Amino acid sequence: MNMTPKEIVAYLDQYVIGQREAKKTIALALRTRYRRMQLDPDLRDEVMPKNILMIGSTGVGKTELSRRLAKMMRVPFIKVEASKYTEVGFVGRDVESMIRDLMMTSMSIVKEEFSENAKESMYEFVLERIVEKLLPPLPSLATDTKKVQYEESKARMRQRVMGGEMDNHTIEIELPSARIEFNDTNMMPEMAKVQESFSALFANLNKGERKKEMKVSEAKEVLLVEAEQRLLDMEAVKKEALRRTEQGGIIFLDEIDKIAVSSRSDGRNDPSKEGVQRDLLPIVEGSSVNTKFGTINTDHILFIAAGAFHLSRPSDLIPELQGRFPLRVELEPLDEEALYKILRQTKNSLLHQYQALLAVEGLTLEFDDEAVRAIARIAHKANEKNEDIGARRLHTVLEKLLEDISFSADEQHGTTIVITAETVHKKLNIVIENDDLARYIL
Numbered sequence: 001m002n003m004t005p006k007e008i009v010a011y012l013d014q015y016v017i018g019q020r021e022a023k024k025t026i027a028l029a030l031r032t033r034y035r036r037m038q039l040d041p042d043l044r045d046e047v048m049p050k051n052i053l054m055i056g057s058t059g060v061g062k063t064e065l066s067r068r069l070a071k072m073m074r075v076p077f078i079k080v081e082a083s084k085y086t087e088v089g090f091v092g093r094d095v096e097s098m099i100r101d102l103m104m105t106s107m108s109i110v111k112e113e114f115s116e117n118a119k120e121s122m123y124e125f126v127l128e129r130i131v132e133k134l135l136p137p138l139p140s141l142a143t144d145t146k147k148v149q150y151e152e153s154k155a156r157m158r159q160r161v162m163g164g165e166m167d168n169h170t171i172e173i174e175l176p177s178a179r180i181e182f183n184d185t186n187m188m189p190e191m192a193k194v195q196e197s198f199s200a201l202f203a204n205l206n207k208g209e210r211k212k213e214m215k216v217s218e219a220k221e222v223l224l225v226e227a228e229q230r231l232l233d234m235e236a237v238k239k240e241a242l243r244r245t246e247q248g249g250i251i252f253l254d255e256i257d258k259i260a261v262s263s264r265s266d267g268r269n270d271p272s273k274e275g276v277q278r279d280l281l282p283i284v285e286g287s288s289v290n291t292k293f294g295t296i297n298t299d300h301i302l303f304i305a306a307g308a309f310h311l312s313r314p315s316d317l318i319p320e321l322q323g324r325f326p327l328r329v330e331l332e333p334l335d336e337e338a339l340y341k342i343l344r345q346t347k348n349s350l351l352h353q354y355q356a357l358l359a360v361e362g363l364t365l366e367f368d369d370e371a372v373r374a375i376a377r378i379a380h381k382a383n384e385k386n387e388d389i390g391a392r393r394l395h396t397v398l399e400k401l402l403e404d405i406s407f408s409a410d411e412q413h414g415t416t417i418v419i420t421a422e423t424v425h426k427k428l429n430i431v432i433e434n435d436d437l438a439r440y441i442l
């Protein structure tokens with residue numbers, strides 16, 4: 001994870017239009033962490049992450065930014081909705097569970113990396129086991145010549161298994177002891193430990209009883225799981241995962257405005273919302289959280305919070321929490337040009353998605369440029385007339401525009417349909433000119 005801020009922004013530009021400030025702030029925060037890691041340990045511990053608060057109305061790309069960030073980075077990253085947590089003592093998920101979730105993500109990243117490194121020895125293990133099953137065992141009193149012959153046929157069999165020739169043969173495999181994984185991070189770590197020892201105990205009781213006939217192709221996969229269990233140093237995985245969670249972890253706290261208690265609303269204070277905010281304080285500032293993998297210090301975990309703040313303002317958050325998000329960025333509303341670019345220039349844009357979906361039916365869909373402009377214009381107009389729901393408006397507009405084509409696509413195999421500005425106007429003008437219709441349909 002040592003992309004420069006420019007590279008990070010360039011990556012995000014492929015998917016999110018505009019919002020330069022937000023992209024820059026995020027890129028800088030990420031780079032700062034990289035810089036921090038290069039410092040002497042003494043100084044390193046002093047450099048605290050600067051948490052970010054992203055403010056912007058609905059549908060302008062807050063969640064999209066975080067989604068792309070998550071894909072881009074190989075650091076432990078999770079996105080959670082602030083509104084799904086409840087105060088400690090209430091029924092529901094407590095905020096500490098987000099740290100446990102983060103650690104789980106870290107575990108799977110690290111485990112994958114370790115498996116990747118051990119890939120060859122794991123494959124070797126699997127191969128060896130399958131070949132053993134396919135060949136009759138060598139009698140214990142075999143002569144030396146027999147032994148040599150056996151080794152030779154083993155080598156030949158290896159080749160055949162590797163080449164997939166044996167894939168349809170059936171062999172009997174002892175299943176790896178069924179360890180039930182407890183991934184419920186809502187569980188207290190103490191409880192999780194108890195559950196784990198139980199499952200280990202039961203697994204031991206069943207040992208050797210669980211045999212199953214299967215095809216070699218299937219056995220290759222099943223045995224891989226066992227190879228992983230045997231060959232991976234889980235202690236090392238855990239240690240590395242813990243280190244990465246503490247030093248590189250990022251939590252994206254979406255919908256933070258939903259736990260703000262608006263002073264402008266009817267003045268009814270919602271104690272549980274405030275409670276969640278209070279529970280968040282120590283975690284954001286830095287505290288220790290127990291997980292079944294060990295204690296995690298949250299000092300250096302980066303928090304990026306986001307919210308639309310339609311009904312509340314950042315100042316409606318309790319002051320202590322506001323203070324813990326010193327970097328504020330505002331996301332701009334999307335104008336017509338931005339909507340056009342979202343359709344035209346983003347990777348996997350909605351237009352591509354529709355084209356790909358209809359291509360499944362053998363229908364080629366094309367949009368000429370004027371049509372795309374017209375769609376953007378109509379979406380923008382609808383946003384102005386009704387609530388501004390940002391780029392989400394494009395979904396409703398396109399859905400309406402393409403509903404008929406989409407419905408009868410299967411009957412139009414092999415044809416090409418070109419959407420022109422005229423098509424767009426014909427289909428949508430009636431809707432956009434009638435306020436009531438527009439309100440319901442777009």
Ligand SMILES: Nc1ncnc2c1ncn2[C@@H]1O[C@H](COP(=O)(O)OP(=O)(O)OP(=O)(O)O)[C@@H](O)[C@H]1O
Nearest residue numbers: 015016017058059060061062063064308342391392
């Ligand atoms: N600036 C943008 N560039 C490209 N696509 C965008 C942009 N803004 C929004 N979108 C698209 O619009 C949809 C909604 O965006 P997103 O989920 O990011 O909204 P949001 O800002 O999180 O809104 P909310 O506050 O309602 O959660 C997504 O499909 C996203 O791809």
Ligand SMILES: [Mg+2]
Nearest residue numbers: 062063064254
């Ligand atoms: Mg969102």
